[in-house]
Amino acid sequence: MSSPVLEVVDLQVELVTPAGVVRAVDGVSFTVGRGETVTLIGESGSGKSTTAMALLRLLPDDLAVISGHALLNGVDVVSDRRGVNRLRGRTVALIPQDPMTALNPIRTIGRQMVEAIRIRRPELSRADAARRAVSLLEQVHILDPERRLRAYPHELSGGMLQRVLIAMAISAEAELLVADEPTSALDVTVQAGILDLLLELQETTGVAMMLITHDLGVARLMSDRIHVMRAGRFVESADAEELVQHPQDPYTQQLLAAVPDLGQWDDPALAHPELAAAAAAAALAATHPELIPEASR
Amino acid sequence: MTTPLLDVRDLVVEYPTPNGSFRAVDGVSFSVARGDTLAVVGESGCGKSTIARTLVRLNKPTSGSMVFDGTDLGGLTEKQLRPHRHRIQMVFQDPYGSLDPHLTAQQIVAEPLRVRGGLSGRTVNARAADLIERVGLPRTALERKPVEFSGGQRQRIGIARALASEPDLLVCDEATSALDVSVQAQVLDLLAELQREQGLTYLFISHNLGVVRAIAQHTVVMRSGRIVESGPTDQVLSAPQQEYTQRLRRSALVPGTMQGRKPRAVVRAIALARRAENELLARGGTDQHAQAGPDSPVAAAPTPR
Numbered sequence: 001m002s003s004p005v006l007e008v009v010d011l012q013v014e015l016v017t018p019a020g021v022v023r024a025v026d027g028v029s030f031t032v033g034r035g036e037t038v039t040l041i042g043e044s045g046s047g048k049s050t051t052a053m054a055l056l057r058l059l060p061d062d063l064a065v066i067s068g069h070a071l072l073n074g075v076d077v078v079s080d081r082r083g084v085n086r087l088r089g090r091t092v093a094l095i096p097q098d099p100m101t102a103l104n105p106i107r108t109i110g111r112q113m114v115e116a117i118r119i120r121r122p123e124l125s126r127a128d129a130a131r132r133a134v135s136l137l138e139q140v141h142i143l144d145p146e147r148r149l150r151a152y153p154h155e156l157s158g159g160m161l162q163r164v165l166i167a168m169a170i171s172a173e174a175e176l177l178v179a180d181e182p183t184s185a186l187d188v189t190v191q192a193g194i195l196d197l198l199l200e201l202q203e204t205t206g207v208a209m210m211l212i213t214h215d216l217g218v219a220r221l222m223s224d225r226i227h228v229m230r231a232g233r234f235v236e237s238a239d240a241e242e243l244v245q246h247p248q249d250p251y252t253q254q255l256l257a258a259v260p261d262l263g264q265w266d267d268p269a270l271a272h273p274e275l276a277a278a279a280a281a282a283a284l285a286a287t288h289p290e291l292i293p294e295a296s297r
Numbered sequence: 298m299t300t301p302l303l304d305v306r307d308l309v310v311e312y313p314t315p316n317g318s319f320r321a322v323d324g325v326s327f328s329v330a331r332g333d334t335l336a337v338v339g340e341s342g343c344g345k346s347t348i349a350r351t352l353v354r355l356n357k358p359t360s361g362s363m364v365f366d367g368t369d370l371g372g373l374t375e376k377q378l379r380p381h382r383h384r385i386q387m388v389f390q391d392p393y394g395s396l397d398p399h400l401t402a403q404q405i406v407a408e409p410l411r412v413r414g415g416l417s418g419r420t421v422n423a424r425a426a427d428l429i430e431r432v433g434l435p436r437t438a439l440e441r442k443p444v445e446f447s448g449g450q451r452q453r454i455g456i457a458r459a460l461a462s463e464p465d466l467l468v469c470d471e472a473t474s475a476l477d478v479s480v481q482a483q484v485l486d487l488l489a490e491l492q493r494e495q496g497l498t499y500l501f502i503s504h505n506l507g508v509v510r511a512i513a514q515h516t517v518v519m520r521s522g523r524i525v526e527s528g529p530t531d532q533v534l535s536a537p538q539q540e541y542t543q544r545l546r547r548s549a550l551v552p553g554t555m556q557g558r559k560p561r562a563v564v565r566a567i568a569l570a571r572r573a574e575n576e577l578l579a580r581g582g583t584d585q586h587a588q589a590g591p592d593s594p595v596a597a598a599p600t601p602r
Contacts, residue, residue: 037559043477044448141572143579187340188504188548192567199561214477217550221563240559244552258478260507262551263535269547269566276544280570281577283540291581 003074004031005176005208006055011068011078013047013054013232024050026232027068030225032176035202037209039219039240041255042229048212051229052180055210056094057084073175089119093169097181099161103153109164110149113137116168136167140197159190166197170205180212195221216259220244228252300367301328302498303352303466308361308371310347321347323522324361329515331465334492334499336513336530338506338545344522345502349470352500353387354378366465383413386459390471392451396443402429402454403439409461428457433487449480453487460491470502485511506549510534518542544570 013025025047032038040048053059054066057077070077073091077084088094096102103112113133114126124132130149137145140163153161162182169177179198183191195218202209213219219226223240228251236249247253269276285291310322322344329335337345350356351371352363358371368381389395396405407425410416416424426436432453443451452472459467469488473481489512491497503509509516510530517527518541526539537543548567555563 043479143575189340189544189567189571192548192550192564193571196561196564196568199559199564215550216478216552217555220552220555221550221560224558241557244555254479256552258482259552260482260505260511261553262507262510262546262549263531265535265537265546267543267547267566269543270562273562273566273569276547276566277569277573279540280544281573284574284577288581291577 002034004033005073006032006210007069007071008055009069009071011051011054011070012066013050013059014065015050015059016063016065021065024232025054028227028229028232028234030227030234030237032208032210034175034208035206036224037202037211037222039211039213039223039226040229041213041216041219041226043214043255045231046229047232048214048229049180052094052178052210052212056088056092056178057081058094089116089172091172091174092176092178093172093174095162095165095169095177095179095182098185099158099165100153100185102165103161105153107152108149109151109153109156113149113164113168113171117171120172132171133167136171137164139170140164140167142167157190158186159193162186162194163197166194166201170201174207176208176210178210178212181214182211183218184214191218198222216244216255228255299330302331302366303500304328304362304364305348306362306364308348308351308363309359310344310351310356311359312347312356320359321522322351325517325519325522325524326361327517327524327527329466329498329500331498332492332496333515334501334513336501336503336509336516337519338503338509338516339519340504340545342521343519345519346470349387349468349500349502352466352468353385354382383409383462384464385466385468386462386464388452388455388459388467388469388472390474392448392455392475393443395455396451398443401440401442402434402446402457405443405454406439406457406461409458413462424461428461429454431460431491432457433483447480448476449484452476452484456484456487456491464497466498466500468500468502471504472501473508474503474505481508482511488512506534506546507551518545540570 009029010027011025012023012027015022015024028051030038040051042048054064055070055077066078068078072087075083075087110130110133114129117129117132118124133149134145137148142148142160142163183194186194201207211222220240226238226240226243227234228236228249230251236243236252243252244256247256306326308322308325309320311318311320325348327335337348339345347356351358354370361371362369363371365385370378370381403425406428407421410421410424425439429436429439434450434453473484476484485508492499501509501513513530516530516533518525518533520541526533526542533542534546537546544567547563550563
């Protein structure tokens, strides 16, 4: 068996706050293997985001004390502070929560993508990097990519910006994607599109994913394993399906019970997803007949 | 049949933009019976919050009527509106931004009482204490400021403030969206309990179908300023007729109903539907993101009038 992409052993994070030192992460251990998605789920303040930010060493050194071990492709990011700088944007890439503020508002999408691409491939010329940017945007299903590259972040919707950020993460050819609430700021149907894209990328590239979410539905859909986090610790860890069907810990049971049920509906598209596309096109054409090409009218 | 507490007919609300006016609400009609809850669901830019803001007259309707207990609120001047204002109150989405950080809970809850006037200081204090207990907080909470409360507690204070005016209709605009699921469940319970005890009527604006099912008897689904589908909530959720309602229903990821390891079809269908729409719009030469309502392709399509 090959070694996991990420192996975390007894990670602890202490945060220095005005009110004193808070142990935000209190000894968590987990692994993420190639092609796997492992999710940390919890409510506000559970320490799930702090865990992710600590692994990426994105917490300020003077305010966060990290201990334990976290091997990312063999490099211990806890002891090797410099090592992680070489990994970020290469071995590991972050997909942030809020796509609206993650990009520089005064630079075009193209310029920022070219910059990201050339971190990984400094040998590429700007023109070659721009060509690569176009193919990356196609890969994340953005229509008319040349035009989008000339746009500024505010000219794109939240869903589209998240696709751009995912494209930048792919450009890093990362072994591990850390997605911190990647769809929490998006509408539900837009969220579905982004989650579908992430699953598709994993199928084609075998990238490992560490997902942070508060949403049990998202966790269930995306994950191989789920760790339920509360007050800095894992209260329960299990296979995703098993965790939802047979939760053992009372806190997990309580979280599941708090998700409002929607009742029965036999969704025809679950058996035939392509039917949904045809139905959407038909519904749009019915309200906007001018969109149907002349020939087929 | 009794007359509804609120009857909205052919409501149109337009906002001015540099490129002419944008129609956020485009001919919407619905009614809410006294003591009932009507949910308005939809995604960003569908016009649901505009409806909420128009009902409390933070916006003026462009045309149509909003008859509240026999009076068309849309046509009233500010002065004529004043005696009605207290009867419709709003609970906002953001428990952090909607309370003045300088005031104590006591001052926040008592403010509507003072504004209406005619009450002694002692009565105001007693009423504030009564209200804070009614939303499930201890009396001692009155002395504290918003920063000392959690999100759920703040939302309770916001509800107490709304109740202080003794409203008939509470407009809840994504009132539980910013809360953790367990806290959300508690706030929904509180709202249901207050409705039972006081016969309050709710207009519940939300993007979350699960929340809507927990609280609303009737639901309207909106997209691009128009009602796509409406009916009893259970019927809308168990037998959604319109393609968009089905998509919204499918997008609500309920963990318990998913089958298999990484159940792909759930999101595949939604992604394919969106892609099909975007391709159709691109072929029609319409940029789906050039206009307002950025995540709603239909909003940007040329609307035949």
